[in-house]
Amino acid sequence: MSSPTLTAVADLARLPGVADSVTAAREACTALRWHEALRRRTPEAAAESRVRGAAASALLEGAEPAGSAGSVDLVRDLVRGAVDWGERGQDPVWRVLAGVVRATAATERVGSTQLRSPAQVLASLHTAATGDLLPMSQVGRPRRAGEDCLEWTELGPAPGLEEMRARLDLVHELVAAVASAGAPTLLVAAVVHAELLVVRPFVLGNGVVARALERVVLRAGGLDPTGVAVPEVGHADRAGSEYRGAVGAYASGGPDGVRLWLTHCAEAAERAAAEGGRIADAVRAGRLTSA
Numbered sequence: 001m002s003s004p005t006l007t008a009v010a011d012l013a014r015l016p017g018v019a020d021s022v023t024a025a026r027e028a029c030t031a032l033r034w035h036e037a038l039r040r041r042t043p044e045a046a047a048e049s050r051v052r053g054a055a056a057s058a059l060l061e062g063a064e065p066a067g068s069a070g071s072v073d074l075v076r077d078l079v080r081g082a083v084d085w086g087e088r089g090q091d092p093v094w095r096v097l098a099g100v101v102r103a104t105a106a107t108e109r110v111g112s113t114q115l116r117s118p119a120q121v122l123a124s125l126h127t128a129a130t131g132d133l134l135p136m137s138q139v140g141r142p143r144r145a146g147e148d149c150l151e152w153t154e155l156g157p158a159p160g161l162e163e164m165r166a167r168l169d170l171v172h173e174l175v176a177a178v179a180s181a182g183a184p185t186l187l188v189a190a191v192v193h194a195e196l197l198v199v200r201p202f203v204l205g206n207g208v209v210a211r212a213l214e215r216v217v218l219r220a221g222g223l224d225p226t227g228v229a230v231p232e233v234g235h236a237d238r239a240g241s242e243y244r245g246a247v248g249a250y251a252s253g254g255p256d257g258v259r260l261w262l263t264h265c266a267e268a269a270e271r272a273a274a275e276g277g278r279i280a281d282a283v284r285a286g287r288l289t290s291a
Contacts, residue, residue, distance in 0.1 A: 002177075002180065002182065002183075003173060003177060005170055005173050005174060005177075006173075006174065006177050006180065006183060006184075006188075009174065009184060009187050009188055009191055010182075010184045010187065012187055012191075012258065012262060013184065013187060015255060015258065015259040015262065016259060017259065017263055018187075018259060018262045018263060018266070021262070021263045021266035021267060022184075022186050022187065022262075022266050024266065024270055025186055025223075025266040025267070025269035025270050025273070026186070026223065028269065028270045028273035028274065029218075029223050029224050029229060029269065029272075029273045031273065031277075032224070032226070032228060032229055032273045032276045032277055032280070033224070033225060033226055035228075035276075035277060035280040035281075036280075036284065037280040037281065037283045037284035038226055038228060038280055041283050041284075042226050042227075042228065044283055044288070045226070045228045045276070045279050045280050045283045046108075046226060046227040046228050047079075048076075048279045048282075048283070048288055049227060049228045049229065049230050049275075049276060049279055050079075050104050050105055050107065050108065050227075051072060051075050051076045051079055052072055052075075052230050052232075052233060052275065052279070053104050053211075053215060053230045053231065053232040053233065054075045054079075054100050054101045054103075054104035054105070054232070055071040055072045055074075055075045056230065056232035056233045056235070056236040057100045057103075057104060057207075057208060057211045057212075057232040057236075058071060058075070058096065058097045058100040058101075059071065059236050059239070059240065060207060060211070060232070060235060060236055060240045060243065061096055061100060061207060061208060062093075062096075063093045063094075063096035063097045063100065064093075064097075071097075074097075075097075075101055078098070078101050079101065079105065095132050095133055096133065098132065099128065099129040099130055099131070099132060099133055099205065099208060100129065100208050102128040102129065102131070103125050103126075103128040103129035103205075103208050103209065103212045104211075104212055104215070104232075105128070106124060106125055106128040106212070107125070107212050107215045107216045107219075107227075108227075110124075110125075110216045110220070111219075111220050112178060112179035112220040112221075115175050115176060115178050115179065115216070115217075115220055116176055116179075117176075118171070118172040118173075118175035118176050119172055121175065121213070121216070122171075122172075122175075122201075122209060122213070123140040123141065124140070125208075125209045125212045125213060126139065126140050126141075126202055126205055126209050127139050127140040128212075129205040129208040129209055129212070130202070130204050130205040130208075133204055133205070134203060134204055134205075138202075138203050138204075141202075142164065142165070142168060142201040142202060143158075143161065143164065143200075143201060143202065143203055144161070145161060147203050148203070149200040149202065149203055149204070149206065151200055151204065151206055151207065152197055152198075152200060152206070152207070152247070154244070154248060155197070155198055155247065155248060155251045156251070158199070158200040159198075159199055159200070163199070164199050164200075164201055167195055167198075167199045168195075168199060168201050170195070171192050171195050171196065171199075174188050174191060174192050175188075175192055175213070175217065178217050178220050178221045179220065179221070183221060185217065185218060185221030185222060185223040186218070186223055186265065186266060186269060187262065188217055188221065189213075189214045189217040189218050189221070189223075189231075189265065190214075190261060190262050190265035190266075192210075192213060192214070192217065193210045193211065193213065193214040193265070194210075194247060194250045194251075194261055196209060196210035196213065197210050197247050197251075198247070198250065198251045211231070211232050211235065214231055215227075215231055215232070218231060218269070218272075223269070224269075224272070224273070224276070226276075228276040228279060228280060229269070229272040229273045229275070229276040230272045230275040230276055230279070231268060231269060231272040232272075233271060233272060233275045234267070234268030234269060234270070234271035234272040234275070235268050237268070237271055242264060243264065243268075246260050246261045246264035246265075247261065249261055
């Protein structure tokens, strides 16, 4: 049986334009799922999806040391061990990029079974993202009394601990329900993504964790079972300006703001599937690194 929280999220599809946007996204992801190249080479394509996803997520964090194409190549080299993780020492951009790469790579190990322990999943993704950026006492756990978050300040101050904990509990509930029959995967992914950005439960790394968790939910929830779509690329369109605007609209709390965020996420999922299709085409043609 669906929980009241899951039912409330499913009801968001009644907002104007949301159901149609979700349907279009689902159709795009279904078409990607049956791409000819994914019959035998899904792991290769999914690995490239994580590479491109990490590069796009880093761009959204302002941690893009080269141009877009250069960042994708750099991330690919990091993942395959051709570039030393410690090559640039304490360079802050490099350290954030490395954290994004690690967090995105960690999504491969998270499936529906792991999502039944959502707090552990968030802790593991946060550890991957910020292990080199925060004191170890602040890694892998939510904020405590006396700690603040200075990310996404355009949304206003981060909520206090009581509100943060209550809304984080709702995120946990939604994540744990991802594998439930009839769970609205895209809507759940969109809501947990936005909640992590608005609530900012961690001192640092909330955006990286939110995008990594969305990737996991879309795959484990069955919308993108191959893991080849690239949701981060979908959000990074136009250098992320629409992404940030849509998050701000969601944070306003009104139905129009929520509708804008949900339709943005659905359109981002369409773009994610299109990028996944380009990856699959490149895999089939044997030209992955130059795609």
